[in-house]
Amino acid sequence: MRALSNSDVDCVLIVGGSPDRSSAKTICYASRGCAHIVAVDRGLDAVLDAGLSCDLFCGDADTVGERGLRLVEEAQSRTKAVSFEVERYDPHKDATDLSLALRAIEKRWPLAEIVCTCVSGGAPDHALGVLGRLAGARSFVRVIEDDFEARILHGNDAWEICAAQGRRFSCVPVSAGAEVSEQGFCWNVDHAQMPLLSDWGISNVVESSRASVQCHEGVIACWLYC
Structure with a gap:
């Protein structure tokens, strides 16, 4: 029997793009012990507002605020020393940003435990889809909200x-x-x-x-x- 969590592997924090996001305090709490932070679309705004930085941005950037969008574009153009990777998707894609972010995490950190925040609020259809995607993940999954x-x-x-x-x-x-x-x-x-x-x-x-x-x-x- 395996019990969550597994301290022998890295943790990756996913900060999702829920319209009703968790507090900065909760996001910082969720980030404890995480080796990497992945911002999913407007989740980048939540990361920045919590005073954190991310390692990877995943999304089509259609809901990111002005400051976050500027950083994404600077990271893509490499005009400034922005410290995170960008996977920017076509807005007309078939998969959700979270689904593609999980794929990106599996590619980069295949054995990592996954911690999620800002993935549950404001949109019940997205929340149900999030639950389905997380249930299909092969990693340990924890969700931390307010x-x-x-x-x-x-x-x-x-x-x-x-x-x-x-x-x-x-x-x-x-x-x-x-x-x-x-x-x-x-x-x-x-x-x-x-x-x-x-x-x-x-x-x-x-x-x-x-x-x-x-x-x-x-x-x-x-x-x-x-």
Whole structure:
């Protein structure tokens, strides 16, 4: 069984382009321990506003603010010493910026754990698409936002949750044939079979100082709320 996170590999932070982004404090918190930062389109504005710098910009730049766009164009033209790489895409592409960013990360840092922020707010269609893309990633995936932390667990993954008594917890199967065990919650299950997108795991409560959720088969998304 592997448990998130894995300290033996690098972490890459993805700062997404959600219209309702997380606070600068949350972005800085999410960046701790990350060896690389990837800004996805208007996520570059969030990176800059948090006082951080990125290693890679991915996007078509259609939502980036004036300052960020200037930096992207300077990096592309190499007219100034801009310190990040740019993968700029055609706005009429078939894939989302996040999907292409995940591909770019896999190419550059294939074994890296992925931490995400600013990927969940303001657009429910994009949020659902983000969940699908992150569920398909082969890396460990953590999401850190202002009001919650999330994990994507694949078969044989586990999330150990410490000192979170009283906090709300939910898990939703994002693949068919998910099998889940939960311990240390108000409602516990042992090798429960959960249908795709089932609401069985919604709004549980952490009771123990050391709770855990394990995905035996399939893929599940889990949220621990503040």
